[in-house]
Amino acid sequence: MTTTRRPTIIDVALKAGVSKSTVSLVLQNSPSVRDETRKLVRHAMAEIGYVYNRAAANMRKSNAGLIGLVINDLRNPFFTEFATSLQMALAEKGYSTVIANTDESAALQAQVVGAMIEHGVSAFIICPTYGETAPTFDAIAKAGIPAMQMLRRVDDRLDLFPFTAPDYLSGSRDATEHLLSTGARRVAFVGGLEGRAVTEERKAGYLSVLAAAGMEPLVVTGRASRAFGRDAAKRLAEQHPEVDAAVCFNDLVALGMLSGFHEIGRRVGEDFRIVGFDDIEDAAQTFPGVSSVRCDIAGIGARAADTVIRWLEAGEVPPPETRTPISLSVRASSGA
The missing domain is CATH 3.40.50.2300 (Response regulator)
Known part of the structure; x- marks a missing residue:
């Protein structure tokens, strides 16, 4: 006997061509989603037969607005100052942050990103390590979660993982x-x-x-x-x-x-x-x-917070690459 897998929120996101977080906002009737996007998501749900499990969603609600911040080396004051400024900027806008230090280990990076996906983060901001990074970014792409590469560029899929760094x-x-x-x-x-x-x-x-x-x-x-x-x-x-x-x-x-x-x-x-x-x-x-x-550093953190929130709440995908000014x-x- 063959059982058919029930469509998931990720299936809806892929069908509609939007992020998983955007679908979640539609399901929550968030006023921040544009009408055109809302109609697109609702149409995708109807086409694939997705049914919203509100009871399960309520159990996950405590993780709403949780941003995954993954840093390659928190021992380096530059990255520490960046993480602090970003976390504070997100907090001012009502978002919580879960922070992980990967200690320049690609394997640890993939592990912590996988755990954050399981715990339902809404988006990622990653200062990536070097090495075998495909498992990290492939998992994020599969989950349909918005993710930004910050300060270092290791994945060339900039349409999925926009990159921001100083000039x-x-x-x-x-x-x-x-x-x-x-x-x-x-x-x-x-x-x-x-x-x-x-x-x-x-x-x-x-x-x-x-x-x-x-x-x-x-x-x-x-x-x-x-x-x-x-x-x-x-x-x-x-x-x-x-x-x-x-x-x-x-x-x-x-x-x-x-x-x-x-x-x-x-x-x-x-x-x-x-x-x-x-x-x-x-x-x-x-x-x-x-x-x-x-x-x-503080300015980059504040801009990154604003960018990821606009991506989540209004569906505004950042440009593939952004260079910030130096002095x-x-x-x-x-x-x-």
């Missing part, structure tokens, strides 16, 4: 031009793992400026950490004494270089100029203050 290319270009304007004679790019998209983007602006100036680049790649920056400062002093400035992949590398040069008695801001990237809070609070490419915070580390 990294302009940031590294501005940082390099600033160092040359202060009189730097040889500028290195320090930090970031080679081959990763975010490293290549942050490096590209640096390379373009040096090429235009007819100067030879020096790229020292490695982990985006304080420890790497500290070691890199000592290695540059020993192996490339002619280098007198650096654009750092991020502020952690810049802060590490600050320590490394202090240990060997090289004065940052005078003997060596440094510009970091991200402008985390620590960059302004250290001594000397670290010049940095400001990405407006340069000039401090003593670059000779200011």
Whole structure:
């Protein structure tokens, strides 16, 4: 005897060409759904024979408005500041957030995303890890849940998973031009793992400026950490004494270089100029203050919250790619 599977809300979403969350809003008679979309969903329900189980829906109601926030490395202050600003912005709009740190593990990322899907999150905002990420995004696509890639792009299906990040290319270009304007004679790019998209983007602006100036680049790649920056400062002093400035992949590398040069008695801001990237809070609070490419972390978080809520409540799908503006915070580390 063969049994026919009962249509689900996901089947309705696929039939209507909308998200699972939009179907849920229609079932809840939410006034935020446009009439055209509401008619489309109702028609899809009738065509496939979907019957709304209100009792089961009421049991799940406690999860309504729950956003899954998946972060690749909460130990990094940049991602911590982003997650905090986003969670606060969502809370102001009446949404709750469940946060998971994947610790740069693709397997853990797939696991936590699967658990969040089972617990009925309405949408995902993901700062993804690198590696085998298809299981993560395939599961989200199958569930029909809106999801945004933030700060890193690892899945090219931007129609399903829109991507938002600062204008990294302009940031590294501005940082390099600033160092040359202060009189730097040889500028290195320090930090970031080679081959990763975010490293290549942050490096590209640096390379373009040096090429235009007819100067030879020096790229020292490695982990985006304080420890790497500290070691890199000592290695540059020993192996490339002619280098007198650096654009750092991020502020952690810049802060590490600050320590490394202090240990060997090289004065940052005078003997060596440094510009970091991200402008985390620590960059302004250290001594000397670290010049940095400001990405407006709080602003990105607030915009992401607004975008995902409009997607859920009004069916406004974000554009495939959004780049947010950067600025340069000039401090003593670059000779200011």
